[in-house]
Amino acid sequence: MINSEKATDLAQRLAPGAEDAPAIAAPDRNLLTHGGLRGLIRDTVARLNALGIGRGDRVAIVLPNGPEMATAFITVAAAASTAPLNPAYRADELDFYLSDIGVKAILVGKDEQGPSVEVAERLGIPVLRLVVPEGAPAGVFRIEGNPVGSLVASGLAEGSDTALLLHTSGTTSRPKLVPLSHANLAASAAHIGATLGLTSADRCLNIMPLFHIHGLIAAVLSSLAAGGSVFCTPGFNALRFFQWLSEAMPSWYTAVPTMHQAILPRAARNPEQLAEAKLRFIRSSSASLPAAHQMASNRLPPGLRKPGSVGAAAGPEVAVMALDGRLLEAGETGEIVIRGPNVTAAYEKNPDANASAFTHGWFHTGDQGVLDEDGYLRVTGRLKEIINRGGEKISPLEVDGVLMDHPAVAQVVTFAMPHDKLGEEIAAAVVLREGQSASEADIRAFAATRLADFKVPRKVVILDEIPKGATGKLQRIGLAAKLGLR
Template identity: 65%
Template sequence: MTDTLAALIGAQDTSAPAIGAPGRDWLSYGGLADQAARVAAALHGAGVGRGDRVAIVLPNGPEMAVAFVTVAGVATTCPLNPAYKEDEFVFYLEDLKAKAIILAEGESGPAHAAATRLGLAIIRLSVEAQTPAGSFALTAEGNAGTADTAAPGAEDVALILHTSGTTSRPKIVPLLQSNVAASARHIGASLALTPADRCLNVMPLFHIHGLIAAVSSSLAAGGSVWCAPGFDAMKFFGWMEEARPSWYTAVPTMHQTILARASRNAETIKNVPLRFLRSSSASLPGPVMEQLAATFGAPVIEGYGMTEAAHQMASNPLPPRAQKPGSVGVEAGPLVRIAHEIENRLVEGVGEIVISGPNVTPGYEGNPEANAKNFFEADGRRWFRTGDQGQFDDEGYLSLTGRLKEIINRGGEKVSPLEVDGVLSAHPAVAQVVTFAIPHPKLGEEVGAAVVLKEGAEATEAQIRDFAGERLAAFKVPRKVVILSEIPKGATGKLQRIGLAEKLGLVEQA
């Protein structure tokens, strides 16, 4: 059994195409292996090796995809959102205990400033003209010390991501090589991926969805990935014509904007028939699933994933089985069960969704309290609590009935209300703040904040939003700030996030 990402990729036909991009030649699996050897030499030469943590801050595209899979064959990858501000980078780099950071040649923005402040080894990535997609050179600025040059094994950490939590700090999720390899195989099996398949990737590659569902599962199956430089609905159908994909994976908001442009691109849809479309990271409205299937003449496979599961937990099956709108499908890799929401036991009916399997993280790093709360033993297995409530129908299809946590899911981007609270609370005019979800027709949820000003202080909604915008990535900035004399409280006097949008009249009545 191949239990590392490098072993899965190394087993493929070296002459087959692996990585593509707009206007670039294809990088073959043989070329990818050569690139992996160059990355290993560069990292080892910079004093970085097995067990060391390497932050990767690059724009979306073939270099980011290849950097992830090749660095994972040497060290531990820590992809970060390039949109973060300097203070956010400082927090994440310190929290991750990063030893080095990979930045594009000439990059001198917030990530570089943060890395310089922390004294990290900076490794520059440069691309020569006319080289295949995903080919690059790494050049170290300084040396990080000594390195373990042994190849990572199944129990080494391949990937670390942060997940927003209801605690004041985002939680660190380490995913082992075996977790990532298992998830790549699970996704490949549920989508019946073969070397003939090609994925058009529009997902960000600092997020579990793009890293595992698009890139890792394709390469583990010997297929190819055509890497767009991000998502752009205006360019999507042109990319389809160039890439000739058999599938793409996206979040619901992307699918909706693609649908809005589909009628004027009917010829492309006809010329580039898709085997299936995939949706994940947020609930896909049933009518959107049906419209996508009718427009593309292909099944829409909705998946249910999360970072702690190295992405996929459940998936709507391919034909001839049904794809049920409003359901996230059947278990697709790990065991999926329903547990009592408080007691550590499995139950029938409605309850908290729990999972157990080879793709599940061994536990949050440095957070015994979160591990005690989220993992339990029952029926001879270790189960992870997802924080989602749901139930199975009589055919084994899972439906989500609500979220037990207060995390805001803005089109697949998870926002911790407590993190936003902390930033807004630092505004000199703000006395009290509570961040909450506002239902949104396309994104699912939008970020809102209720604020009480200090006595005698003045601040406008725009000023508070500008203050947040200087300190938070754009997707975390509240789109609506309501200034109140008092924030509604629950019966116990506790500030309540859930239902606050309705209490404040911010929900459109149907």
């Protein structure tokens, strides 16, 4: 059962798990139980306090995907504030993030000697090492390193303490720092668990990166808060997915659409694994917002599911707002706004962004959408991604939907391409289905049968793979430059 909303820190959220119930699993590793995880939390909090790290201090975590990344997030957050960073970041990126967050220490792998260590040492940030004892259950570790300073506040974190610090993607501006409290994460874990009906019998197969809220909250924390377990892979790999499916025997998994699209064509080649699978449902999600992950969701049977919709509110309140702050009626298109216990109180050190994003009592998501009479939301575009072609506004999602109906198209992302007279022109990047063929002219001709002339892409680029962001999502903004379309 999902724990009470009154539990507002991670340690309390994990309390319901039975002592000997599985909590953390991983390929070719022994299970860590909920009792073992609680012991690891106690030991890690004591160790960090002994090193001079406690409540209010910030610790960057730079680790590869896997069980130790999951447990490091949970246990370090129980003592301090965590800042999980992408291990693939370059030195300049690490310099910005570590400086902007203001970390007291950085936690890396035992043998790590890459840019994260070099940048931390240059900035004078103490480096702590995560060591996995030989033969230890999945997720078990100890921290080695020297004391990093004086301890200000010891013991377990509380609900109002910051648990997680993340940056927005920064595709159009300087990345904004989003602090999420323990109460934010606890609310989100409860929302996801309730929507999915998670219980102690459920196990999630996690293929999402654990430096992002999708993997951290939807896969890891919601599973553990329900008393269930999570199987932590080294990260997404379509070639190994069905092997993991057989080993983990999960009741569900969650991923972004591009991952599902990579998995689906391989399903027919793995009939035995599919026959043995015990999946109760498959979840598809993701958007970068300063909230602890879930805003809306279609419902599992016997609840209502509407294809093309992201579902009804599933945690926070969701509404659609006009430019003047007026809440719109069903059927009217405007900006999607949210408010609720899983939404951050404010961006950090960014009054200008707060002034524009937190207005009229709601957080403004920057997404455009429409609610229907049942309260189900359809996202019609990202406001910053709307293409302005000589004054004509085109939703790239609409064009995506048409091009995906072409029988040879497996994946598509429509985006703005600079134009010297119109300002912006429409372009599309396309990946073809295996064994299928189509030319740029074929795809444009198909689009012309379904779209007004001004919505038909003037440029179609056929690729083996569309460039993606760090979390596996397709990114429209900046894609023209990446593909050399100027």
